[in-house]
Amino acid sequence: MTPQQRGAAPRASADRLGRLLNLVPYLLARPGIRVAEAAADLGVTDKQLREDLELLWVCGLPGYGPGDLIDMAFDGDRVTISHDAGIDKPLRLNPDEALALVVALRMLAETPGIGTRDAIERALAKIESAAGDLADAPVAVRLPANQEKLAAVRAAVDSGHALRLTYYTAARDETTERVVDPMRMLMVSGFAYLEAWCRRAEGTRMFRIDRIDAFTELAEPSAPPVGAVPHDVSDGVFRPGPELPLVTLRVGRGGRWITEYYPVEEVRREPAEWLVTMRVTDLGWAQRFLAGLGPDVTVVAPPELVERIRSQATTALDQYAAPQPAAPEAGR
Amino acid sequence: MICLLSTRRFLTAAQIAATVPGYEHDASDPRDHEAFQRKFERDKAELRELGVPLETGTDSIFDSEPGYRIAAREYALPDIHLAPDEAAAVGIAARLWQHAGLAAAASSGLAKLRAAGLEVDPQATLGVEPVVTVDPAFGPLTAAARQRRAVTFKYRVPEGDEANTRRLEPWGVVCWRGRWYVVGHDRDRNATRCFRLSRIVGDVRAVGRQDAFTPHEDADLISHVARSSGPIARTGRATVTVRPGRAAGLRRMAVETVPGTDGDRLTIAYGDVEWLAARIAAYGPDVRADGPPELRESVIQHLKELVARHERVQPAVTP
Numbered sequence: 312m313t314p315q316q317r318g319a320a321p322r323a324s325a326d327r328l329g330r331l332l333n334l335v336p337y338l339l340a341r342p343g344i345r346v347a348e349a350a351a352d353l354g355v356t357d358k359q360l361r362e363d364l365e366l367l368w369v370c371g372l373p374g375y376g377p378g379d380l381i382d383m384a385f386d387g388d389r390v391t392i393s394h395d396a397g398i399d400k401p402l403r404l405n406p407d408e409a410l411a412l413v414v415a416l417r418m419l420a421e422t423p424g425i426g427t428r429d430a431i432e433r434a435l436a437k438i439e440s441a442a443g444d445l446a447d448a449p450v451a452v453r454l455p456a457n458q459e460k461l462a463a464v465r466a467a468v469d470s471g472h473a474l475r476l477t478y479y480t481a482a483r484d485e486t487t488e489r490v491v492d493p494m495r496m497l498m499v500s501g502f503a504y505l506e507a508w509c510r511r512a513e514g515t516r517m518f519r520i521d522r523i524d525a526f527t528e529l530a531e532p533s534a535p536p537v538g539a540v541p542h543d544v545s546d547g548v549f550r551p552g553p554e555l556p557l558v559t560l561r562v563g564r565g566g567r568w569i570t571e572y573y574p575v576e577e578v579r580r581e582p583a584e585w586l587v588t589m590r591v592t593d594l595g596w597a598q599r600f601l602a603g604l605g606p607d608v609t610v611v612a613p614p615e616l617v618e619r620i621r622s623q624a625t626t627a628l629d630q631y632a633a634p635q636p637a638a639p640e641a642g643r
Numbered sequence: 644m645i646c647l648l649s650t651r652r653f654l655t656a657a658q659i660a661a662t663v664p665g666y667e668h669d670a671s672d673p674r675d676h677e678a679f680q681r682k683f684e685r686d687k688a689e690l691r692e693l694g695v696p697l698e699t700g701t702d703s704i705f706d707s708e709p710g711y712r713i714a715a716r717e718y719a720l721p722d723i724h725l726a727p728d729e730a731a732a733v734g735i736a737a738r739l740w741q742h743a744g745l746a747a748a749a750s751s752g753l754a755k756l757r758a759a760g761l762e763v764d765p766q767a768t769l770g771v772e773p774v775v776t777v778d779p780a781f782g783p784l785t786a787a788a789r790q791r792r793a794v795t796f797k798y799r800v801p802e803g804d805e806a807n808t809r810r811l812e813p814w815g816v817v818c819w820r821g822r823w824y825v826v827g828h829d830r831d832r833n834a835t836r837c838f839r840l841s842r843i844v845g846d847v848r849a850v851g852r853q854d855a856f857t858p859h860e861d862a863d864l865i866s867h868v869a870r871s872s873g874p875i876a877r878t879g880r881a882t883v884t885v886r887p888g889r890a891a892g893l894r895r896m897a898v899e900t901v902p903g904t905d906g907d908r909l910t911i912a913y914g915d916v917e918w919l920a921a922r923i924a925a926y927g928p929d930v931r932a933d934g935p936p937e938l939r940e941s942v943i944q945h946l947k948e949l950v951a952r953h954e955r956v957q958p959a960v961t962p
Contacts, residue, residue, distance in 0.1 A: 328689070329751060333758035340760035353754070400719035401758035408752030410785060411745040415736035415775055418818070422773045427728055434729035434736075438756075441723040449788035449815030451864040454773065465770045479895055486891045498773040501821025524895055544774050545741035567801040571841065599892070602949055603925030605917070609952045621953035623927030624946045630931045631943050 329402070330355070331363055335392060336401045338383070342391045349390070364390065409442035414450050421452045422498050423461045454498060461503050461520055468493040468505065473533050477525040478518055482592045484599060486524060491516070492535040499544050506542065508535035515539050517548055549574065551590035558597050559612040560587045566607030586611075598623070720759050727762070734763035739775040744782065777823060778840035781816060783847040784825045788813040790853045793830065797844040806844040811836070814858035819868045826867045828856065835859065837867050877912040881919060882933040884908055889929040893922070906931075920945050 330353070337353070338344065350360040364383065382393045404412070416435040420428060439447075467474055474493060479486045491507035494515070498504075503520040515535075542548070551574055562569070562585045570578055570587060579586040591597040594616050601610055602620050610617050668679040725733065737753040740746035757763060780796065787794045794813055799806035810830040817824045822839060829836040884906045885893060894900065897909035913919040920941035923930050932942040 329754075333754050336760075337758040340758070352757070401755040403720045404752050404755060405748075406786070406789070407745065407748035407782075408755070411740060411749035412733065412736060412752045414745075415739045415749060416732065418739060418773045418775050419732060419736050422771050425771050427732065430726070430728035431732040431736075434725060434732040437723055437725055437729065438733065441721050443721070447789065449785060449813070449864075450818070451815060452818040453865050453869060454818070454821065461771065469770065479891060481892065484890065484892050486895060495768070496771040498771055499821070500774075500776075503771060545776065564802045571801055598927075599925045601925075602927075603922045605921045605945070606948050606952070609955075617953050621950055624924065624949035624953070626928040627924070627926075627931075628943065628946045628950070630928065631939070631946075 327363070331367060333401050334360075334363055335367065336399055338390060338392045339399055343386065343389045346388050346390055404442045409438075410448050410450075412438055413442065413448045414452070417448075417450065417452045418454075421454045423454060423458045423503065454501065460523075464505060464520055464523065464526065465496060467526060467528050468496060468533075470528055471533055473529045473531050474507070475527045475529060476518065476523055479522040479524055481522065482596045484595065487511075490529065491518070492533040492539075494535050494539060494541060496520075497544060499548050502548075504548065507533075508539045515542065517542060517544075547574070551592070553590075555590040555592060556594060556597075556613065558589055558591050558594075558601070558610065558616060560589070560601060561585075561609045561611050562587050563607035566604055569604065569608070594619070720755055723756065723759055723761070725756075725761055727764075730761050730763055733761070735768065735772065739773060741774055741776045745775075745777065778843070780825070780840045780843045780847045781823060783849065784813050784840070785816050787847070787849045788815050788825075788827075790849070791856055791858075792849045792853055793851050793855055794847050794849050796847045798838055799842055799844050801842070809838065810850075811838070812856040812858075815864045816840070817864045817868045819865065824868045826864045828859070835867060877914045879913045879916060879919075879935070879938075881911045881913055881935065881938050882908065883911060883923060884931045884933055886929045890926050893926065893930060908933075916941055924949060 334353075338349065341349070346360055346364075347357055350357045353360065355363075367383070384391045384393050413435065416431060416438060419425065420431045420435060425431070473490055475488060475490050477486060477488055489509055489511040491505075491509050493505060493507045495506050496503065497506060497517075505518045505520060505523070507516060507518060508514075509516040557576065560566075561581070563583075567585060569575075570585075573589060575587055575589040577586075577588040579588075591600075594613075597610075597616060598619055601608055602624070610620055668675045670676050670679075733753065733756060737749040738746075740749050753761075753763065784794065791812075793810060795808055795810050797806040798809045811825065811827045812830065813825050813827040815826055817826055817837070822841070824837045824839055826835070826837045828834070880898075883893065884903065885908075886906045893909065893911065894907075896911050898912050899910040901908045911919065916938050920932070920938055923932050923938075923942050924945035932939045
């Protein structure tokens with residue numbers, strides 16, 4: 312028996328016990344609910360719910376008479392708990408549950424551009440009070456962002472119309488116009504995004520709100536095609552695939568921070584520096600980005616990128632060879 | 644479990660064993676009895692994990708063996724009444740977690756709230772949804788902060804070579820700009836420090852007793868992490884010439900754009916001349932810095948360094 316197998320059986324029984332304990336108060340609060348509706352609501356199959364009900368029915372303490380047994384009445388496909396045997400309330404929240412709910416609510420309350428902040432804060436206060444001591448979660452959240460812009464984009468998304476965006480694409484260093492069908496707005500790793508169907512690219516795209524330079528609401532409704540699937544952003548927004556070009560850099564101490572802000576493939580310690588390998592969407596972007604990092608970063612591969620940086624910098628220097636046309640230096 | 648819930652008396656292990664299917668065993672057979680005890684202990688631990696407070700005690704002084712019952716008052720979720728918009732917020736909050744363990748905790752927490760009568764609309768949205776991810780150290784650090792236990796962990800700053808062992812009295816965990824930090828009293832430095840969770844290497848270990856410290860009086864956790872991140876004052880004005888249709892990234896920083904014969908003349912507001920110079924240098928011949936002189940000089944310096952560094956590289960390139 313593997314450790315997983317040993318762990319699996321008790322886990323399943325604990326899950327079932329947790330479900331059973333919630334089931335009685337759930338049904339108590341909803342007398343006469345249809346079994347199918349309750350099952351769908353609780354995320355179990357009809358069959359599973361009926362088995363749970365049968366198990367509950369026989370629960371109780373033998374020898375203590377019928378008053379100690381859970382009793383329920385079936386009316387066709389509807390069920391009503393007629394005796395709860397003392398299980399009229401769900402279990403209190405355990406520490407992890409309290410933490411997960413309280414932190415997520417604080418996160419919501421701090422998220423810029425949310426309309427119903429007031430409701431979130433009221434809900435948070437009530438959950439904290441229900442969780443008692445456990446709610447005193449030592450977690451604080453702050454998500455700064457450009458509030459006005461986020462609120463403006465959100466209002467436009469709420470209108471349910473397609474939007475025309477003026478959007479800056481950093482990978483290609485260009486600003487373009489495009490019409491998009493908004494799907495949702497997200498906050499990932501401190502940045503706010505609009506996820507939308509892009510009619511120009513004919514695909515689902517994430518637009519960083521701070522790179523939307525302008526937008527107008529169109530008269531036509533937002534209509535993402537049925538096949539438009541939201542991105543899985545649980546591992547971040549940019550997940551470089553193996554098809555993207557690899558770039559190798561020699562990085563000094565002062566440039567080492569980039570490995571915390573950008574996904575990298577490998578970091579190798581050299582005697583005085585680090586050799587960092589990363590995948591980039593575009594060599595042009597890599598040139599602008601890496602050459603702009605200053606003296607702590609040197610590109611060592613691929614050779615065409617090294618040559619591009621060197622030759623462009625050489626050409627750029629020629630611009631300064633002639634005396635400056637404007638006057639400012641003359642006075643010195 | 645249900646049998647325990649529906650009784651107000653203490654039941655001994657033997658009484659429970661006689662009642663509960665699955666606990667049948669021969670108490671006179673030591674091996675069988677031992678197996679039952681192991682199972683019983685495991686189930687008790689499971690109950691406590693579910694949030695069930697098990698009390699131990701006896702009903703009378705004549706009972707020699709301790710019994711178990713559930714503390715009814717502590718067992719139950721207190722009454723909670725949420726308005727529909729509040730319920731919607733809780734429903735959304737519960738599905739924000741991307742971290743598997745806390746996602747499961749959030750949904751089992753929500754299941755309890757629904758059992759208490761909460762009606763949640765699974766379709767509800769709130770406009771902007773934060774994607775909540777945490778580093779592995781999040782769980783142990785929040786638990787230690789709540790219990791006020793000290794922790795030790797290995798910590799590696801990117802500029803450093805080796806991970807160092809740190810000893811911290813954790814006051815709390817902070818999310819700032821999408822990154823997680825722990826703030827507390829560093830026992831070795833004898834000072835307030837914050838640590839980025841993503842730089843913690845390996846496990847966080849709690850050490851020593853509970854309630855071992857008191858967090859700083861006015862410990863505003865956020866201020867320890869955020870204090871250096873004020874807005875940048877952009878008082879400088881740079882003039883640059885940009886080739887037509889190029890350098891869109893610089894153009895969108897411009898406060899003024901005037902089309903000219905040799906390119907467009909931009910005015911850019913800046914705070915840090917070195918930062919701007921590095922960006923201009925990276926655009927190569929598409930951009931020329933015209934002033935102020937310190938910017939022009941800095942760009943020339945950056946370009947010379949770029950050439951020198953990337954000339955040296957050439958022979959060293961390996962396939």
